[in-house]
Amino acid sequence: MATEVKVPTLGESVTEASIGELLKNVGDAVAVDEPIVSLETDKVAVEAPSPVAGVIKEFKVAVGDTVEVGAVLAIIDEGGTAAAAPAAEPKAAAPDAGVEKTAPAQAKEALGSDASQTLSPAVRRAVLEHGVDPSTIKGTGKDGRLTKEDVIAAAQAKTSSPAPAQAASAPTPAAAATGERREERVKMTRMRQTIAKRLKSAQDTAALLTTFNDVDMSAVIESRERYKDLFAKKHDIKLGFMSYFAKAACLALKDIPGVNAQIDGDEIVYHDYVDISVAVSAPNGLVVPVVRDADSKSFAQIEKDIADFGKRAKEGTLTMEDMKDGTFTISNGGVFGGLMSTPIINPPQSAVLGLHRIEDRPVVRNGEIVIRPMMYIALSYDHRLIDGREAVTALKIIKEAIEDPTRMLIDL
Structure with missing residues (x-):
């Protein structure tokens, strides 16, 4: 019996997707719920599973096609058997049989x-x-x-x-062709197209401005080194820097509510909660899953949420619900070695905190030049809603909380 595999429901307001990969070939056997097609939406990659066990009889789509929810992707021959591989025919020894293959x-x-x-x-x-x-x-x-x-x-x-020396002596065809210039055209994925449109829209709509500060990471590094083993043993998760910055940001957003707000038409929407979007690198582009109610979560729970997002981003299993809403974004370019940047806001949010690499730099402390582990931090914001005084104050609160983590415990 032939069974159709259709495009599943992709999420609220998402009606179409692009075919990213065909995970099986015609004639392959599949089990119930085994993924056979990878679909790319505006935000995430999802997989279409087979509803029955059988053999793939036919694909109705190709890589790059745009399909709507409910469209037929493939036909499964329920109860069929996979095509047997052709038997290998005996071959006479070739004249160069003793030569190693390239x-x-x-x-x-x-x-x-x-x-x-x-x-x-x-x-x-x-x-x-x-x-x-x-x-x-x-x-x-x-x-x-x-x-x-x-x-x-x-x-x-x-x-x-x-x-091996023998292999090195034989030039490859590419090496022999001197002066060869190549180029390749690859169609942008749906996610990359959406990222491009949203970022350009942010530039065209918001009045973007960035303010900078630098942070002495000595106190955070010291407390992390002191408690990381106990923390990991008790919570079964590593203690990272992101939870410190998330909690420090919560202090700033509570004190400066405009940084946690957004513009909706001619109104300003203020939030009495903090949902932090965390920028995570995925194979198909940057995604921003949301740590909800970060202001009421512990360091351990924030670390667990971020670790889970990172794992699922690499696996391509993040859902639309994971990335809905969010009131503020933290982007850590330091993991890639970035020294300084001007991060761009994630609409309709009004601000984003950019973190960068930590490096030893000479600074003045008590009249003396000393070496400290320093990090540049940046706050990009929508000047239509957030004044410079508010932005600078918010960034200063984050700096002070990181340099004196006790502030996060006593809400200061």
Whole structure:
């Protein structure tokens, strides 16, 4: 019996998506609820599972297609059997049978094996481009699936390792073709298109301004070092810097409510709660899941929420509900080595806190020049709603709370 696999409900106000990857091939056997198609929406990637066990008879879509909720993605032959792989025919020994195969040849041969049938088109293309054997790479995707990032990492590791002298003496076709210039056109994902539109809209609509300060991280680093083992033992989560900044931001937003507000038409909407959007890097772009009621949560719960978001962002399992609303955003460019930046607000929010890398710098303390671990912090804000005095004061409160964490305990 033939069963249709349709585009599932994608979330509130989301009516269409793009086909990101076909996770199976025609003729593959699938189990109940096994994902067969990856869909990209404006905010997240979701997977369409098979409603029955059977064999994929036909795909009705291709990678890059735009589909609406309820559209047919594939036909499953319920109770069917997977197509058997053709038996290998005996081959006579080739004249160069004793010569080791090149990396591209090995990659093509590996792609032709049964073990590669679960590879997505993007991963197959990366395997061929980088000339790696997918069977030798451990997948980090959902259910151990191989991702494009896995292939690229394996290729980089292969390049950095010393190659045999014989292989090094034989130039590759790419190396032989001197002066070759290449370019590749790749269609923007739906998420990247949405990010581009929203960020440009923020620039066109809001009166953006950024104020800076620097923070002495000595006290936070000291308290983290002192309690990190006890914290991890009790809460089963590492104590990071983000929870400190989240709680410090809560102090500032309570004292300066305009920084936690937003403009709606000709009205200002103030919030008596703090829902912090945390910028997280995902394979398809930057996403901002929300730590709700951060002002009433403990350090441990904030760390658990952020760790969970980071894990699910890499797996592509964040939902629309995870990223709805939010009253303020924290973006940590320091994890990538950024020294200073002017972060852009996440509409309709009115402010975003940018964190940067920590580095030892000379500063003056009690009339003496000393070395301290310093971080630049930046607050970008919508000047239509937030005055400079309010922005500078909010950033100063965050600075003081980080330099003296006791303030966060006594709400000062």
